[in-house]
Amino acid sequence: MKRWNTLLKFLVILPVTLLFCFSPALSAAEDFVKIPADATAKNLEGKVVSLADYKGKLLFLNIWKTDCFPCLLEIPILNRLQKEYASDDFSIIGISVDRGKNKFVGDLVEKAKINYPVWLAYGEPILKYIEPPLTPFLLVVGPEGEVLGYVPGKIPSYDDAVVVMNQARDLIAEQKKQK
Numbered sequence: 001m002k003r004w005n006t007l008l009k010f011l012v013i014l015p016v017t018l019l020f021c022f023s024p025a026l027s028a029a030e031d032f033v034k035i036p037a038d039a040t041a042k043n044l045e046g047k048v049v050s051l052a053d054y055k056g057k058l059l060f061l062n063i064w065k066t067d068c069f070p071c072l073l074e075i076p077i078l079n080r081l082q083k084e085y086a087s088d089d090f091s092i093i094g095i096s097v098d099r100g101k102n103k104f105v106g107d108l109v110e111k112a113k114i115n116y117p118v119w120l121a122y123g124e125p126i127l128k129y130i131e132p133p134l135t136p137f138l139l140v141v142g143p144e145g146e147v148l149g150y151v152p153g154k155i156p157s158y159d160d161a162v163v164v165m166n167q168a169r170d171l172i173a174e175q176k177k178q179k
Contacts, residue, residue, distance in 0.1 A: 032146040039126040041095065041119035044106045049119055051126075051145055058168055060092045060161075061139040063121075063132045066101055066108055070154035071136040075112050081161045082116040089143070090165065094118040095130065140168045148172070 037052040051059070062078055064071035082092045094114060096105045099122045109118050121127045130139060138151040148168050155161045 032142075032148065034145045035126075035129050035141060035147065036145070039129045041121045041124040041126040043117060043119055044102075044109065049117070051141065054091060054093070055145070056089070056143045058090045058143060058165070058172060059139075059141040060090075060165070061130065061141055062092060062094045063097060063130060063135055063137040063139065064094060065096065065098050065135045066104055067098075068135045072112070074136050074154050075114060077155055077158050077161050079113065079115050080158050081165070085162075085165065086116070092116040095121045095126070097121050097127065097131070097135065138164070140164065142168070142172055142175070 035051055037050055040048050040050045043049050060078070060081075062074070064074070066072075078092050078094070086092075094109075094116055096118060098105055098120075102120055105118065105120060108114075119126070121130065132139075132152075134152060136154055138155065140148045140150060142148045148171055149164075151164055155164070
């Protein structure tokens with residue numbers, strides 16, 4: 001019985017510890033690396049797309065895979081954020097890093113009613129600039145293609161996603177003041 005109590009405590013303490021270690025606060029990128037215009041991918045229709053098409057916008061690049069359960073749990077959060085905040089200066093782009101699952105990605109986008117653009121990155125030039133250590137992984141990209149920060153792992157809630165977006169907007173405003 002004592003072993004079960006110890007195991008139960010471990011199973012409760014570990015997720016709480018991980019939650020604090022991987023908080024949704026925007027982790028600042030060290031030195032605003034830019035993702036170049038030649039970092040292209042393909043959309044679900046097979047058309048070549050680029051971040052240059054979104055110049056001037058704050059972007060959330062949500063890097064995900066279809067077999068990643070936390071990635072799938074994040075979709076409703078991102079759908080809501082896109083619905084409520086999509087504008088001339090903000091957008092979400094889902095970037096699938098699945099290998100050889102283009103049709104499956106398209107089917108999942110339709111089934112989950114994803115309301116933001118989804119790009120296919122496997123084998124595309126963009127992958128050399130955004131290959132994450134884990135999925136999901138959110139890259140926050142500024143209006144000039146600069147990486148402002150990142151959120152490793154699943155964003156816990158819609159409110160946390162709004163906090164990250166507002167932190168990024170504050171950082172952009174501060175950059176404009178310094179120019």
